[in-house]
Structure formats: structure tokens, C-alpha cells
Amino acid sequence: MHGAPVLSVRGLSKRYHTRAGERLVLDAIEMDVARGSFLCIVGPSGAGKTTLLRCMSGLLEPTDGVVLLDGERIDKPPDRLAVVFQDYSRSLMPWMSVERNVLLPLRAKGIPRAERLRLAREAPSGCPGAGTITPGSCPAACSSASPSPGRWPTSPRRC
Secondary structure, three states: OOOOOOEEEEEEEEEEEEOOEEEEEEEEEEEEEOOOOOOOOOOOOOOOHHHHHHHHHOOOOOOEEEEEEOOEEOOOOOOOOOOOOOOHHHOOOOOOOHHHHHHHHHHHOOOOHHHHHHHHHHOOOOOOOOOOOOHHHOOHHHOOOOOOOOOOOOOOOOO
16 A cells, blocks of 8 residues: 555444344454555445445444544544445435436535536446436446445445
8 A cells, every 4th residue: 555545444343232232333344545546345245345334434333443544533524525334215316317416415515516527427336328317317337336425435436
């Protein structure tokens, strides 16, 4: 890895307390992700993938450990991060094009129009024709791709 990692995870653990007792979901996760890298997190259902992503994005506080984005601790979602959950029917505006869905939060942040368009066109949407096609019209192979205008170190899967 050249230079400092864009994302560092150090000793990340997450425990849930249930009626049946304590459940350790993540146990001392350690990783560095270089800028421009592609990160893929895979595992069976219940393995903690979503819990890890929620901790890495600042949506969920880890029990132990720390997540750093460009050397800064993440304790809430960073302004430059866009999160799109797996159930797109609740996350995206189905009547708008994929590109316009990407533009929406950028506009809400007050980013100038020219910069919004540049960011939206550079964002890997995973869907060919993102400027005109709606989220529900993306090919089946793209159904798990999510438009993300944030500069998160991972990119959605492309067709």
C-alpha cells in the first residue's frame, strides 16, 4: 500500500446483549483499505457483514475498536458518505433516473450544480444508461449496485 490507508479498522468488535446472553458478532477486525481499492465483504447470512458496514459508516457504534477515514475517527456518518440500503424501494426515488437519485443528496448539501453533475457522472452506478434509466429498470445483473455520490473507498459492483 502506498501512503496512508483511506480506511483503517482497528480492533473492531461488536457484541449484542440478548435474552439468551451476549452474542459476539465481530471480533477484533483489523484492516486497511488503500485509496482507489475495491473492497468486497462476503459471508453467509448472519456472519456480521451488515454490522461491519454499519460500524464502518458510523451508523452503529462498535463495542470496541475504531474506524478511521483519512485518519479521522468515524463516530457518525461522514458528510461525504452516501449510504444506500439493500431495500432500494425505501432508499431511491423510483420515478427518477439513477443519475437524478445520485444528484438528490448532493443538491440537499448545497453543492453547486456543475460539481453535482461531475460527481454524479463519476459515481459508479453499476447501471448502464444511469442518466435515463430508473432504478427499477436496471438490468438484473445490476440489481445490487447502488449509486453513491460519496467518495467511500469501495465502489458498487458494475455490470
